[in-house]
Amino acid sequence: MWLLLSSYEDVRIDADELAYFLAIHGYDADPIDHYVIVNLPGGETAFITPNGAAPGLGDLWKTPPPPPKPTGPVRSIPEDAIIKDPLYHKTPESSQVERLTKERFIFPVTPLGMCYDGSRRLATSYSGFGYNVMYMYDPSEWDWQGHLWVVVETTDFPDRWLAVDSYYGIMKVDDYYEAPWSFDDMKYLDYINPRWRLM
DSSP states (O other), X not given: OHHHHHTOOOTTOOHHHHHHHHHHTTOEEEEETTEEEEEOTTSOEEEEEEOTTSSSSEEEESSOXXXXXXOSOOOOSOTXXXXXXXXXXXXXXXXXXXXXXXXXXXXXXXXXXXXXXXXXXXXXXHHHTTOOXXXXXXXXBTTBOOEEEEEEEOSSSTTOEEEEETTTEEEOOGGGGBOSEEESSGGGHHHHSOOOOOO
């Protein structure tokens, strides 16, 4: 059987076709999902998977082979990692976060226009203090340089947030509580902004 499999090539053969090929050559072969099971004389069983562009028609296995790796698009981040058009509910007056901000930070945290570094520093610090933090991102356009800031969930008012700009500090302006994009980890910013390559 191995000589038979090694003597032919077909990069597109699938399990059904491989089982048919073996059957017309006298083997007791049945396709099972992505592989072929062959009952050999003497009670032994062999498993064969089509091997595509590798030499021969298939690979032999002593035990059922693992499922093939998925082909085509595969999701690389959780489905809810990036939130589109979020609206965070502004907290009532919360002295806890305002006091924390005044005690721990001197604004501006970074120079104007350096919101990427400033927001990351704010998020790292607030997370270290035990707060839930989300990034808010408004991408750049032809007449707008874009902006990045954070919203901090207040412990005294769950699911209520205070927006913090790395340059201006706490923001009560409604515009700071909604944005085109939001995420909880800076690494997701790269999934929103395309990376252009020069050929």
